[in-house]
Amino acid sequence: MTRETIAFIGGGNMATSLIAGLIADGHEPRALIVSDPDGVKREALVERFGVKTTEDNSTAVNDAGLAVLCVKPQMAGPVCRGLSAAVGRQKPLIVSVMAGIREQSIQQWLGGEVPLVRAMPNTPVMIQSGAIVLHATPEASPDQRDRAETLLRAGGLTRWVEREEEMDAVTALSGSGPAYFFLLMEILEQAGAELGLDSESARLLTIQTALGAARMAMESSDSPRELRERVTSPGGTTERALDVLEAGGIRELVTRAVSAARTRSEELSKLLAETP
Numbered sequence: 112m113t114r115e116t117i118a119f120i121g122g123g124n125m126a127t128s129l130i131a132g133l134i135a136d137g138h139e140p141r142a143l144i145v146s147d148p149d150g151v152k153r154e155a156l157v158e159r160f161g162v163k164t165t166e167d168n169s170t171a172v173n174d175a176g177l178a179v180l181c182v183k184p185q186m187a188g189p190v191c192r193g194l195s196a197a198v199g200r201q202k203p204l205i206v207s208v209m210a211g212i213r214e215q216s217i218q219q220w221l222g223g224e225v226p227l228v229r230a231m232p233n234t235p236v237m238i239q240s241g242a243i244v245l246h247a248t249p250e251a252s253p254d255q256r257d258r259a260e261t262l263l264r265a266g267g268l269t270r271w272v273e274r275e276e277e278m279d280a281v282t283a284l285s286g287s288g289p290a291y292f293f294l295l296m297e298i299l300e301q302a303g304a305e306l307g308l309d310s311e312s313a314r315l316l317t318i319q320t321a322l323g324a325a326r327m328a329m330e331s332s333d334s335p336r337e338l339r340e341r342v343t344s345p346g347g348t349t350e351r352a353l354d355v356l357e358a359g360g361i362r363e364l365v366t367r368a369v370s371a372a373r374t375r376s377e378e379l380s381k382l383l384a385e386t387p
């Protein structure tokens with residue numbers, strides 16, 4: 112990892128998670144600078160990580176080779192416009208983790224076709240187990256793409272998409288995805304309790320089963336389908352349960368849910384693009 116100064120604009124949850132990952136990877140804390148209007152948040156970041164902080168976004172960018180936009184999407188326009196002079200002078204690589212904000216809007220607000228990587232992380236980034244999807248504008252060089260990816264790998268697994276439009280599908284799959292798995296866990300835990308297990312056992316067995324299944328799927332060269340077929344003996348208990356799920360239309364239901372999330376992501380992106 113290079114030791115260039117990285118500026119974080121907005122010192123909330125996402126910035127904190129990425130900073131935690133970078134420092135765990137051995138990044139020099141004094142080569143990280145965070146700007147945030149909230150003095151209490153800045154103080155907490157200094158205390159926890161030993162990073163530099165400032166209340167002024169442009170000051171953060173002044174010496175930075177890379178600037179990560181970590182403010183809420185609703186703040187994107189004013190924050191980017193406020194940074195345009197500093198970005199024009201310093202020409203850092205811009206990385207945006209702001210959900211739903213299109214590259215064209217960010218470039219327009221920043222005042223030109225700056226090299227930009229847009230990323231869509233999900234919440235497990237907070238424990239360095241996120242799924243982070245990236246897309247680069249043509250202005251970003253291969254070296255800049257590598258630098259953005261190295262930064263974001265601090266939050267988990269990274270993947271590139273070819274077309275920015277794919278970000279809506281990514282939002283529907285991995286962005287909203289943790290909630291789908293939480294829902295399934297919630298239902299399984301409840302079902303276990305209704306079958307007479309004590310609630311703590313139902314909770315722990317559900318979570319450990321989810322973790323074990325995810326790790327097997329990640330570590331095995333077999334597909335989830337093959338793994339499922341291997342644990343489904345003809346005439347057994349798993350087959351009986353899966354028959355109920357298939358008869359209830361689980362495939363169609365989940366496909367419809369993910370498709371609805373993608374449609375909503377497109378709608379929100381459009382709305383945010385129209386926000387001044």
Ligand SMILES: NC(=O)c1ccc[n+]([C@@H]2O[C@H](COP(=O)([O-])OP(=O)(O)OC[C@H]3O[C@@H](n4cnc5c(N)ncnc54)[C@H](OP(=O)(O)O)[C@@H]3O)[C@@H](O)[C@H]2O)c1
Pocket residue numbers: 120121122123124125126146147148149152168180181182183184186190208209210211231232233234235
């Ligand atoms: N959290 C996730 O899992 C997740 C997943 C995917 C994408 N994202 C994206 O990541 C971005 C940040 O999300 P988050 O969860 O980290 O939000 P957050 O915790 O609210 O962090 C945003 C930070 O920006 C600060 N801020 C407000 N106005 C500012 C300004 N003018 N200049 C500089 N900083 C300012 C906020 O301070 P105040 O609190 O004082 O306003 C807050 O500390 C969002 O765009 C979101 O779409 C987050």
